[in-house]
Amino acid sequence: MFRFIFRRLVQVIPVLFIIITATFFMVRFVPGGPFTAEKAIPPEILRNIEAHYGLDQPLGRQYLNYLGKIAHGDLGPSFKYSNRSVNEIIADKLPVSLELGALSLACALSVGLTLGVLAAVRRNSGLDYLASSLGMLGICVPTFVLGPLLVLFFAIHLGWANASGWYTAADRVLPALTLGLVYAAYIMRLTRAGMLEVLHQDYIRTARAKGASEFRIITRHALRGGLLPVVSFLGPATAGILTGSFIIETIFQIPGLGREFVNSAFNRDYTLVLGTVMLYAGLIVVLNLATDVVQVWLNPKLKFA
Numbered sequence: 001m002f003r004f005i006f007r008r009l010v011q012v013i014p015v016l017f018i019i020i021t022a023t024f025f026m027v028r029f030v031p032g033g034p035f036t037a038e039k040a041i042p043p044e045i046l047r048n049i050e051a052h053y054g055l056d057q058p059l060g061r062q063y064l065n066y067l068g069k070i071a072h073g074d075l076g077p078s079f080k081y082s083n084r085s086v087n088e089i090i091a092d093k094l095p096v097s098l099e100l101g102a103l104s105l106a107c108a109l110s111v112g113l114t115l116g117v118l119a120a121v122r123r124n125s126g127l128d129y130l131a132s133s134l135g136m137l138g139i140c141v142p143t144f145v146l147g148p149l150l151v152l153f154f155a156i157h158l159g160w161a162n163a164s165g166w167y168t169a170a171d172r173v174l175p176a177l178t179l180g181l182v183y184a185a186y187i188m189r190l191t192r193a194g195m196l197e198v199l200h201q202d203y204i205r206t207a208r209a210k211g212a213s214e215f216r217i218i219t220r221h222a223l224r225g226g227l228l229p230v231v232s233f234l235g236p237a238t239a240g241i242l243t244g245s246f247i248i249e250t251i252f253q254i255p256g257l258g259r260e261f262v263n264s265a266f267n268r269d270y271t272l273v274l275g276t277v278m279l280y281a282g283l284i285v286v287l288n289l290a291t292d293v294v295q296v297w298l299n300p301k302l303k304f305a
Helices: 001-029 043-053 058-070 084-120 128-139 143-157 169-199 201-211 216-226 228-251 257-267 270-298 300-304
Strands: none
Touching: 001 058, 001 228, 001 270, 084 128, 084 169, 084 216, 084 228, 084 257, 084 270, 128 169, 143 228, 169 216, 169 228, 201 216, 216 228, 228 257, 228 270, 257 270
């Protein structure tokens, strides 16, 4: 297992390097700059500002200096928030996005796994058709459509939840549902397909022949193999939940890192864009690695694939 993890970690380094390099040059070639404003800045002041942040140096020198700062864990100062570093902004905003992601993932897993198992056990029943229909609906409806619909119904008409903000427990309900239900649909379909395949295996028939209860067969024998497709999906799903929070945080006015990333792109805040991209890229790589490790734990044969 250690050698397997080590091989995956070695592959991470060039991936992150390519992402950092591509993002650095892409943001620099975008028209405009962090100090572009409706009211023109006098050239002398603009030159002093650029010299202060090192933007007057050749692009190659700026790139090397930035890599040197990253090696020491310094993501640089923000160009739009005076006296604040990118490290401070990420430390302030990231917990909100992580909380939203954790709540959404918990919603997706609880709803998706429950409906998927029930649909597989009650195959071709009314419950199976209802769960499959809800799953298809969840896949077809994007979050930027589902979110306003939930706000219109539950917040405006019924008044059961708040439409925006991140202050009380009621503020968490609609954003977590909006982001979680979409992925619950995928998890439900994967769980149903995986469970149906496992329930027809010989060892399940043997367990039934020995007189094991249906609950024991499902929980002790079928779930481990039936959840393999779900485990392989959790890495990309968690990454999608984190990146999908950009839209959710904007719709529900949540002060998280996703919303800050959108604002930094509009403001041409180079360092904040780069820092956020690196953070999310690192999280995605770590989550995919964790998914591979769990898959190998569930099925050791994959270690040699």
